[in-house]
Amino acid sequence: MKKPDRQTSTLADIVDQFVEEWARNATTSGLAATLGCTELDALTAILTASGRPDAATLWIEDHQHAEPTDCHGHAAPCLDPGPLPHDEHGRYSPIPGTEYPFSISDVARAAVVLLGPDWHAESGSFGVTAIITGPYIGGFGLLVDGDGDLCIEFTRYEEDDWPESPELPDGVESYFGGVFLSEAASASDGLDFLAAQVTAAVRAVTGR
Incomplete structure (x- = not known):
């Protein structure tokens, strides 16, 4: 300055x-x-x-x-924080990075720390998606769908030998593309909580 x-x-x-x-x-x-x-x-x-x-x-x-x-x-x-920030036209206008202090890719990177050294995370464009890979052929894609749910998408491969009907942890539900965090999980739950939920979901899907 x-x-x-x-x-x-x-x-x-x-x-x-x-x-x-x-x-x-x-x-x-x-x-x-x-x-x-x-x-x-x-x-x-x-x-x-x-x-x-x-x-x-x-x-x-x-x-x-x-x-x-x-x-x-x-x-x-x-x-x-005082009053919510607005611009001269009365529109809500927070300083970038203050409304959502972490991205989906940050959740992925925090999750691989919990999963262990054999796991890695790659950020998608602008950090709004991410890919988690580990000691398997299949990987896990993180994204937020149109309903605002944090989804974990994956494809099963016979060689990976994942359980067909995994017992999912509380707060995680299955759908046609994978699993998602239910019960209105959101950024306000914090990075550590979301990373732990993603980790638990991945471990349940892989059976490891």
């Missing part, structure tokens, strides 16, 4: 520059230990209110892990 001209800059410009400088990882190193708890709270409040709770978290972690310290702990920063 270009530094604001002190002669023409607004308070918002100055705050943006302050946040940019104090949100750097290199800045936190060494300095967090020198701040008192009250000073740290004031700094992290500015960072959080300016949309950088991640930077506030770094300051808190470096401050609390410093030795010696009399710090008894700080609560994790919580960004108050």
Whole structure:
């Protein structure tokens, strides 16, 4: 970011520059230990209110892990989203990446971590689809269908020896193309939960 001209800059410009400088990882190193708890709270409040709770978290972690310290702990920063963002025409217009913080391909990649080292994930276009492959001929395609369900599509191959009628885990149902997460699973359930559901479904289908 270009530094604001002190002669023409607004308070918002100055705050943006302050946040940019104090949100750097290199800045936190060494300095967090020198701040008192009250000073740290004031700094992290500015960072959080300016949309950088991640930077506030770094300051808190470096401050609390410093030795010696009399710090008894700080609560994790919580960004108050305030009113929903709208454009000049009144249309809902969230900042990209804030409404849906992870993609379908992120779910796939988190699932292969749980499935094990023999499994891999490939992102589809724009991350809205993904393919999970493992030690089988058949792979698993992740996508969201027209009903908003997270689907896991696959094709059976005789060589893979998957069970014909797998016992699916709770929250997973079968359909003509594979299985899907039922009970209105959505992004609000979180990446870890969805990845665990996909993992359980894949293990049930493969019987492993």
